Amino acid sequence: MTIALSSDTTAGGLPDGPRTCPAGYRQSYPAIERNPPPFDVPALQRLLDGEYSEIRTSIKTLLSQPEFAYPEAPDLARYRATVLHWTRQVAATGLGRTFMPASVGGEQNLPKFIAAFETFGYHDLSLLIKLGVQFGLFAGSIQRLGTEYHHMKYLPAAATTELLGCFAMTEIGHGSNVQGLKTSAVFQAETDGFIVHTPSFSAGKNYIGNAGEHARLATVFAQLEVQGQHHGVHAFLVPIRDAAGRPLPGITIADNGLKMGLNGVDNGRLWFDRVHVPRREMLNRFAEVSPDGNYRSAIKNPGVRFFTMIGTLVSGRISIAASANSVAKSALTIAIRYGARRRQFGPPTAREETLLLDFPAHQMKLMPLLANAYALDFALKRMVRLNETAGPDQTREIETSAAALKAFATWNTTATVQACREACGGEGYLAVNRLAALRADTDIFTTFEGDNTVLMQLVAKNLLTELSGKVKGMPRLRRAAWLAQEQLTVLAPRQTLLKFHAGTAHLLHSSVQAMYLRLRERCLLLRHASAFQRLMAREKLDAYTAFLRLQPELLELAHAFVARTIQETFIEAIAPLENRPLQSALKRLADLFAVGHLYEQRAWYLENGVFSRRKSEALGRLQQRLCREVRGEAVALTDAFGIPDACLAAPIAL
């Protein structure tokens, strides 16, 4: 929602003139042209809703109630108040307890919570983020980093929003580099507590959601020091406001003020001036300090301990990716429906002008993004399941996939909303059609919960680490030979006639697509791992510097990884479907995803002799053909998202 406007609250802030057209006209657009869908739309929606259709439906019902209607033009204070009110309404449904432990009356059902969060992505995004801060970050940190004392003391009140809180990790001078943050927590035996302190301006906590106005308690991340020993970043519960909302002694709070979007969330900065925190308020699941000042942790390696704590944030990344994809779905629904009713230009002889969706360039703009939204839907569902069932040996796999999907999904949302805005022309620029708010509200998704570029580096680093685990122990020469041999094996297809094969059936074969996607990922991994080794061995660089030198190449590897995994998951998800027409519609989207990606990356395949010119050009033609085919089903494919009209709200799409 765009923030506005006038101090005159009754007029909606718009001066002058009637808001509608003259009485004589029917104020409407032509009907949306719906081809009879070749598949069962409700069946597809059921497939997308999955096993959590009940909570999705009940949230949609809630959000369709009049009190959840987007306010036309609130000022900042009223917008924040509205979002807080909505947050409390949502809490009253029991949502906050969905993922909490049974000991506090919770359902311990994280997948259900994520399904709910995904559904809130169809509505006002300030509400989504407020819920995410209160339940996912604040209550979530207490649940995951704390122990029973903290659970019993805080979670019930957090679930009802009686206790509002915030998650104070990021600092002005340290965003993505959490290990480098500067806020300190020094143990003081004589008071049986910690002194939490902000040593400088730039160590102030920044962009903290809920901190600007509403939070009373903060989960604060600080460098723990016990008896002169530094133990790295740990989390502490620090009260920041009294019951009347006044900052407590030693706490300085500054409002972050207006933002590009998400203005219904009160972000703020926090500084601590030697604030005393009782020892028990340290979140001590992974480490604690005894009254006599002994630091104890079951995890001996400080690096491992840090990443274990931070690793509990992984569900936040999955949730953000899922809700970002909901926004992409909203934007696509708006733009595709508008494209199916708005006409422009046409052959001189035609009775009617051409529908926007019938322009090939329009199809090329929107259809690949529709395929991405579907592909991500299945990839994120698999991620949620994996996160539930994974054993401790899969921690890195989870971290890698969640980071990659969060980055891919949020970048994809930014690109999608942008393309949809342009595809709707001037209508897309009017606030009433909602793309403005979707665009502004989600722009920060690529930055928060881990900056996307930093996350993609993490992906690449994990892939290198995994490989190095495999070759560990090999002598250097042997390792070099192994890497070279692997690379040759991977690139074997270029030695064969396969590279000249440009037939449609071949290119539409899922396993052929998968083979090419895997080939590139694998080859980049082996090549960059060798380059990394060489930089360290020959130029005597430390790992950080070698990594920095190869940064663009390693980011390329991370992109190849995520494309490959998404395609594989998509194929896995549709293989068992028994509803053939549905399966074939989804297969077309999977084809568009794979073919589009291969075509986009064709320069690499050409450079490496994997594709012939004929094959490369055939992929381009095939992509256009798939866009044309998907266009025929596009409106039905957006209908299957099942976004309530009350949430969509854009007049051009209804």
Added chain:
Amino acid sequence: MTIALSSDTTAGGLPDGPRTCPAGYRQSYPAIERNPPPFDVPALQRLLDGEYSEIRTSIKTLLSQPEFAYPEAPDLARYRATVLHWTRQVAATGLGRTFMPASVGGEQNLPKFIAAFETFGYHDLSLLIKLGVQFGLFAGSIQRLGTEYHHMKYLPAAATTELLGCFAMTEIGHGSNVQGLKTSAVFQAETDGFIVHTPSFSAGKNYIGNAGEHARLATVFAQLEVQGQHHGVHAFLVPIRDAAGRPLPGITIADNGLKMGLNGVDNGRLWFDRVHVPRREMLNRFAEVSPDGNYRSAIKNPGVRFFTMIGTLVSGRISIAASANSVAKSALTIAIRYGARRRQFGPPTAREETLLLDFPAHQMKLMPLLANAYALDFALKRMVRLNETAGPDQTREIETSAAALKAFATWNTTATVQACREACGGEGYLAVNRLAALRADTDIFTTFEGDNTVLMQLVAKNLLTELSGKVKGMPRLRRAAWLAQEQLTVLAPRQTLLKFHAGTAHLLHSSVQAMYLRLRERCLLLRHASAFQRLMAREKLDAYTAFLRLQPELLELAHAFVARTIQETFIEAIAPLENRPLQSALKRLADLFAVGHLYEQRAWYLENGVFSRRKSEALGRLQQRLCREVRGEAVALTDAFGIPDACLAAPIAL
């Protein structure tokens, strides 16, 4: 500027808490790290300012005055009022008369007006657009489509803003397709005038700047009908409000309401209910109707007449492109300066963390965009000169170049502001750092003054038309043979050893770069022209349908055209420079532009056998190296833009 906020006008709308950090800290970022620039920064600024440095400086002085400070949090009504007040202040300096004819006391200096407009692009963009609407579109249409009667009657009052007006072309149902608009103007001999009428809801004029609240007179584009004969689109001056601001009888005005950005401009919709307009109020430079109902025009062909009228809009496209590039410069200045002060991560042994600008991925994100901004600066200056000096035989050349540059520049601005926002992380999301407003305000630049995709189609169409002029008269077989022969000639370099040449000196040779850019453009033109001919000849398609079928390919051609022309102009502009260090800094940017473009399009060069793998990969390495080199001068290169601190305003950049 982001629109906000509270009904409490004194508090700036921000509830709760102090707005600054605790007293004990110095509230600031580390200093911006400025390498000693290897060239004379003021000399570069003088080069960029060109012959209109005087007006640029005086506008910067005006905009730096306190009353032009960005208001912190106006509501919509106050924001519109502020922008109107600013508009009147600017008019008081005489700006409105800059391009007007001498007969009304004008300077007849369009290049100076465009230089001014470009400078306003550094400030609030609602002011820019309000000025553009009032002077460029409204007064401009009277000047260019009207005759002395209209000039004398309206221009003096328009120049002072005593008379505010609007430009009513676009309709709800017809944006880019102006020839298809539905508002009618039927000549009525008995009243010696026209009946201007809106036949349907979707024929209502839409997004009309100044129409929402302030305009009293409108230039209305309507289908002229005289004695049952249709003569196509013509322009009429229609009063829409009385002196008190009330809509006149027969005029329905609806406010367009909140938009993604530019909320200081009052856009509106207009419907006309059989409004009588005296005959003299038709803008009659190119056509007129006599009292007895005879339609006369010196231009006999209706298509030519229409494009002649519309062609006068070309300066609007140039102005928009120039001001869009100013926005890109502002965003780059903010992001590059922030990147030169903010540190994050670092090798374990280092005393300091790494500056953002020293990350290769950060350089790859920003440096090519810095090169684009410089490249566009020179391209647009050449465009302004060409537009001044061109003869009537250059009309198509001007139209083609203006359309291509408008599309390229505005898309580039969208991409640049987006990249800069991401490069500034959370800081980029705060309204105070201005990227939010730059992003939201310019998003519509890719749509208005001609949708970019439609403009790129126009470019491709003109290129095809130009080619067909050359081959006209050849018999079909001869023509086909000629096209095939040309194509072979163009692709000759692939037959030579040139394709294996991957040396840096070779790749940095301007004429080599130009040769490759030209080669691709020429080859696409010949190939797509042949395909177009084939579709018409073999499949008997009409030109519209054949064009539609080839739309993605033709858009590719238009992109190749604009890249080639920009590179050529850049090289031409720096060749005569005598200041060697300056020349070499600019040459590096030109190299980055050309190498970046060739690398981006390398798939095509590989597919067509023009590049070897070695050459393609060498371009990639060279692009990274150029980014690293430009990074060393990046802060100085933004200093040379000469954007006043008061306009820039972002705390992270000062």
